Amino acid sequence: MRSKGLKRLAFFVVFLIPVVWYLFLQLFGSNNFSLELQNPVPEGCLAYEQITIASKDDSLSVVETNYMNRVIYGADKRSANLIYNSQEYFDCLNQPEADLVLINKEGLWGAYNLNREGVDQLLTELDILTLQQSYGKGTSR
Structure with missing residues (x-):
């Protein structure tokens, strides 16, 4: 018992x-998320009003094409602009080794490589930046 x-x-x-x-x-x-601005866009570089993902316009391998398809789908789903720029644009932003950058009128938010980790980080930070701009400085969930 x-x-x-x-x-x-x-x-x-x-x-x-x-x-x-x-x-x-x-x-x-x-549980707060906040994305810090890395750099303002330098003078002479093209800045975009809306949240924009800039990609290099060079040729891609089959694996990189799959990652780029994820970026295209993610940008479309999140209503972000996706543009293709030359290496000179990435050199202007001081990100010559990056394949993708997340920018808007305020500046450069992140630089990413075209691999699984880079695409995951880009899409996560794109979500955070979208919420951050919708609700103010930081976001709470």
């Missing part, structure tokens, strides 16, 4: 811990 009471107590405690942890995080936790 006594072991049945201990089992019930252990069962109650084990299921109570996640509930208490969730409530603690809801009351005292903070």
